[in-house]
Amino acid sequence: MSNYHEPVLLQACINGLNLQPGGTYVDITFGGGGHSREILNQLDGGRLFGFDQDADAKVNAQAIGDSRLTFVASNFRNIKRYLRLYKAEQVDGILADLGISSHQIDTPERGFSTRFDADLDMRMNQNADRTAAQVVNEYSEADLHRILGMYGEITNARTAASALVSARSNRQLKTVNDLKAALQRFAPRGKENKYFAQVFQALRIEVNEELQALEEFLEQVPDILKPGGRLVVMSYHSLEDRLVKNFINKGKFQGEVEKDLFGNDLKPLQSVTRKPIEATPDEIARNPRARSAKLRIAEKL
Ligand SMILES: C[S@@+](CC[C@H](N)C(=O)[O-])C[C@H]1O[C@@H](n2cnc3c(N)ncnc32)[C@H](O)[C@@H]1O
Structure with a gap:
């Protein structure tokens, strides 16, 4: 599992979630479970849901074998429906580490890598x-x-x-x-x-309809975060980061923030960090995937 994926900006993500030991959290991009393991380490009681649409990720969740962890083999665009199913309508924090894992890119037959010849596949969900x-x-x-x-x-x-x-x-x-x-x-x-x-x-x-899935997910966030709950999103592409930034700052993907009669902003989230957090040169040297990571943190108002 240590080769599956080296988690990026791990400590900054954990800090961003502002973990409450008994709280309920969602890691919507479970992958190798690097971030999820650390969340579980910090919980005392509490609950964690891990979403991933790649069947390979499930094995990692099983290997963790923690009764506080529920793995959901689904696209995160279905997050609200699944949380309702598991009777966790509102949660204390959500973490997203977008894109593909090192495991996916290093598995030749998945077709994600330019380094190996394989069928042109590139599906994260092998059943799509x-x-x-x-x-x-x-x-x-x-x-x-x-x-x-x-x-x-x-x-x-x-x-x-x-x-x-x-x-x-x-x-x-x-x-x-x-x-x-x-x-x-x-x-x-x-x-x-x-x-x-x-x-x-x-x-x-x-x-993988990555931008559409991200938009659909973000639109559900205000409903599934408790007031004071945290959204922590790491993206690796400027279009993803723009969607996240606009949604946090304006409550929508395009146009200006809506105002009430008194001129107050009408938006569900408040940014916690003024600028996105990026990896240090040391982390990038150890883990080149961290190079383009941009981490944004917001709190539900
Ligand atoms: C960058 S990796 C996450 C790595 C993880 N944080 C770790 O430390 O091991 C992204 C993971 O999210 C999954 N993923 C990407 N988009 C998804 C979506 N729309 N729904 C569900 N899973 C998705 C991918 O299959 C991949 O396993």
Whole structure:
């Protein structure tokens, strides 16, 4: 399990949750359970729910074997429904550590990594319908352009989308190597790894509807946090961080905060930290995944 995933900004996340020993907490991205273990260490009594849509994560929850932990094998976009099912309608804190785990990226057959040849899969939930191969082979050129540009932030997204459409007209792109071969000519010389990492990130975000799931989750947070309860979110992509920041600061994803008749802000959360917390150079040296992490903490009003 120590190889499954090294938790990022562990102490800052734990501090951010402001743990009450008897409280009820939710780790919506359980993964290897690194953050969850520390939450359990600090609880005396209390309760923890761990969500993950990847069946591999369940094994880690079983290995912890703590009766205070309930593992929920579901997308966190269903959080409110499951908490109601478990009679924990309101909780004291919620932690999210978004994106994929080291385990997922290091497992060749999952297709997340540019380093191994495998089927173009990239599903976090192995039972989901849509794979990366479907996105690459079936999406319109305009949609591929949008996905590569917005989610991958590659500068030649239009050219790359057109190259994919022309390559797939000869034969379907089924594997990681098929995809890389179709785009090889367009990858900036000497920066191929970064380029392919951005292309893969874009496809992964689309396959797993990561931004939609995050929005749906955030919209449920005001209902499921007790007053004074904490929301702690770690994101690794600027679009995710923007959604989290806007929701915390404005109570919505776009536009300005609503005001009441007296000019007071109408929003359910209050930011605890003025700026997002980032990892120190030491942590980044030990755990490169921490490099792009941005941690935001908010309290329910
Ligand atoms: C960065 S890892 C979390 C690692 C964990 N904090 C640890 O210390 O081991 C993210 C995990 O969240 C899961 N995940 C991502 N999006 C999800 C979603 N919408 N619903 C449920 N699980 C999700 C992934 O399957 C992955 O296991």
